[in-house]
Amino acid sequence: MGAEGHADGTVGKALDVLDMVASHGRPVRFSDLLAQSDYPKATLYRLLQTLTHQGMLALDPDQGTYALGVRLVRLAHAAWAQSSLAPIARPYLDELAAKTGETIHLAQMDLGQVLYVDKRNAARPVEMFAQAGKVGPAYCTGVGKAMLAWATPEALEQALARQSFHRHTDQTLDTPEKLVAELQAIRARGHAFDREEHEKGIICCAVPILTRSGRVLGALSVTSTTARTTLAALEDQAGLTKDIAARIAAEAESWRFPEQS
Amino acid sequence: MGAEGHADGTVGKALDVLDMVASHGRPVRFSDLLAQSDYPKATLYRLLQTLTHQGMLALDPDQGTYALGVRLVRLAHAAWAQSSLAPIARPYLDELAAKTGETIHLAQMDLGQVLYVDKRNAARPVEMFAQAGKVGPAYCTGVGKAMLAWATPEALEQALARQSFHRHTDQTLDTPEKLVAELQAIRARGHAFDREEHEKGIICCAVPILTRSGRVLGALSVTSTTARTTLAALEDQAGLTKDIAARIAAEAESWRFPEQS
DNA sequence: CCGTTTGGTTCCATTATTTGAAACTTAGTC
DNA sequence: GACTAAGTTTCAAATAATGGAACCAAACGG
Numbered sequence: 091m092g093a094e095g096h097a098d099g100t101v102g103k104a105l106d107v108l109d110m111v112a113s114h115g116r117p118v119r120f121s122d123l124l125a126q127s128d129y130p131k132a133t134l135y136r137l138l139q140t141l142t143h144q145g146m147l148a149l150d151p152d153q154g155t156y157a158l159g160v161r162l163v164r165l166a167h168a169a170w171a172q173s174s175l176a177p178i179a180r181p182y183l184d185e186l187a188a189k190t191g192e193t194i195h196l197a198q199m200d201l202g203q204v205l206y207v208d209k210r211n212a213a214r215p216v217e218m219f220a221q222a223g224k225v226g227p228a229y230c231t232g233v234g235k236a237m238l239a240w241a242t243p244e245a246l247e248q249a250l251a252r253q254s255f256h257r258h259t260d261q262t263l264d265t266p267e268k269l270v271a272e273l274q275a276i277r278a279r280g281h282a283f284d285r286e287e288h289e290k291g292i293i294c295c296a297v298p299i300l301t302r303s304g305r306v307l308g309a310l311s312v313t314s315t316t317a318r319t320t321l322a323a324l325e326d327q328a329g330l331t332k333d334i335a336a337r338i339a340a341e342a343e344s345w346r347f348p349e350q351s
Numbered sequence: 352m353g354a355e356g357h358a359d360g361t362v363g364k365a366l367d368v369l370d371m372v373a374s375h376g377r378p379v380r381f382s383d384l385l386a387q388s389d390y391p392k393a394t395l396y397r398l399l400q401t402l403t404h405q406g407m408l409a410l411d412p413d414q415g416t417y418a419l420g421v422r423l424v425r426l427a428h429a430a431w432a433q434s435s436l437a438p439i440a441r442p443y444l445d446e447l448a449a450k451t452g453e454t455i456h457l458a459q460m461d462l463g464q465v466l467y468v469d470k471r472n473a474a475r476p477v478e479m480f481a482q483a484g485k486v487g488p489a490y491c492t493g494v495g496k497a498m499l500a501w502a503t504p505e506a507l508e509q510a511l512a513r514q515s516f517h518r519h520t521d522q523t524l525d526t527p528e529k530l531v532a533e534l535q536a537i538r539a540r541g542h543a544f545d546r547e548e549h550e551k552g553i554i555c556c557a558v559p560i561l562t563r564s565g566r567v568l569g570a571l572s573v574t575s576t577t578a579r580t581t582l583a584a585l586e587d588q589a590g591l592t593k594d595i596a597a598r599i600a601a602e603a604e605s606w607r608f609p610e611q612s
Numbered sequence: 613c614c615g616t617t618t619g620g621t622t623c624c625a626t627t628a629t630t631t632g633a634a635a636c637t638t639a640g641t642c
Numbered sequence: 643g644a645c646t647a648a649g650t651t652t653c654a655a656a657t658a659a660t661g662g663a664a665c666c667a668a669a670c671g672g
Contacts, residue, residue: 100629101362102405105407109426119619121619130662137362140362146366160430165370165373165427169373169419207424382647385648393633396651
């Protein structure tokens with residue numbers, strides 16, 4: 091984990107530290123962070139101090155532990171409302187969940203990884219942050235492949251470099267070559283499948299959410315299990331899913347520029 | 352330097368820019384940001400580029416606008432789960448809401464401002480300012496005053512310096528002196544009131560959430576309107592509210608150090 | 613009780629990054 | 643085709659970050 095690609099500048103390092111604190115999932119002591127990172131003591135210290143002073147981290151003086159700060163929660167609120175597709179897509183996800191009766195995922199791309207920003211479990215809708223924020227691999231999930239298939243060449247290249255190509259199941263596409271070939275097929279077909287590539291028994295059919303100009307905003311998937319259904323049955327829902335994706339895209343675009351005059 | 356207090360180092364400036372983008376509530380053009388900040392063109396440009404490269408901002412190439420990035424949502428997930436009292440407090444808020452039938456707010460302090468981290472609406476909800484994820488002033492809200500009343504001298508001083516003391520209503524405490532006097536009364540009494548100091552017709556009774564060592568973790572308020580109830584009636588709930596606050600504090604403390612030999 | 617370790621904080625000369633005025637490159641107008 | 647507005651790049655000077663080492667404090671061990 092220490093080897094974060096190219097942490098440009100001080101800001102990159104600071105954000106790297108932020109991620110490090112976040113990844114622990116609980117307040118961390120200075121020395122834990124020091125052991126984990128390969129920053130020198132003084133450097134890490136000042137980085138932490140700056141972040142704390144900025145409210146991005148909070149130092150618990152009783153325990154000498156660092157936790158993520160409230161300023162992050164505030165920014166998060168804005169990010170959620172503004173940048174993510176989730177608030178726009180909410181009613182559409184409800185509709186799709188109701189019509190298909192299956193689990194629905196809404197995902198966006200985050201530096202080569204898939205970020206699930208919203209979800210509907212076949213039964214019940216969930217709280218804001220409870221589901222948002224989970225990340226997963228791009229190369230072996232339906233939503234990931236759907237987004238990669240329509241990514242720009244540069245974005246694709248960057249993303250490919252960040253994939254681990256770990257062989258989760260015996261269906262996993264475990265080389266860039268296999269993946270690129272699959273992406274072409276997906277583009278031709280218009281939707282992506284997950285053929286138990288990430289988790290045994292889990293299958294899905296995913297479509298990209300595209301602007302009119304063809305840029306990828308995110309992806310939408312209908313997920314189920316081999317026990318309950320088949321890929322062919324899921325594919326029957328692809329038309330509906332694409333329709334929903336198009337409506338989300340349309341609303342996302344109009345929502346972002348209400349001052350068109 | 353500019354209007355922003357003390358933006359130490361490059362990281363501070365970058366976060367400042369992040370806030371600036373967040374505050375717009377919608378994607379912003381470079382030139383808008385340039386006009387708003389007093390950073391020189393090139394500086395702001397590189398700052399934005401760094402943040403974008405780091406995934407904290409997202410540049411919409413179609414429109415040339417910047418929005419908050421998905422990495423922020425991911426961090427938010429961690430922040431929400433880890434740093435905020437919200438996940439711990441959730442069941443207690445439910446209980447308090449059920450027993451009082453009024454609106455409940457859970458807040459924490461964010462650089463001199465009040466951050467509402469969770470909320471329960473009354474059976475008959477009232478339109479008001481506070482919302483989860485939103486920030487508000489400290490000097491004229493119940494939760495704000497409750498937290499300030501038990502803040503350390505240093506924290507109080509810093510916070511005071513950041514208050515605007517804008518006179519929202521004719522009940523607003525509009526000078527540091529009045530506020531400090533009120534804080535003393537609050538400490539003596541054990542809970543804070545909001546006597547329509549922020550919004551006309553809105554009253555509340557708030558208590559701090561304190562660790563055993565006396566450190567402020569947050570505050571909890573029971574809020575209503577003058578039309579529906581009185582301060583005295585709200586004060587009757589203070590005991591219950593304090594009890595809930597104590598239970599939240601206890602759980603927050605034990606939750607943070609499960610590895611206690 | 614004192615020497616030692618552990619965990620955290622500060623110094624400061626060196627080094628590398630950031631800075632920002634100005635020059636430049638596009639797109640878009642008239 | 644000249645003129646503008648908006649965004650991008652350059653480069654020497656200014657500034658901030660760096661990190662080895664020294665320092666401090668509290669806990670530990672004999």
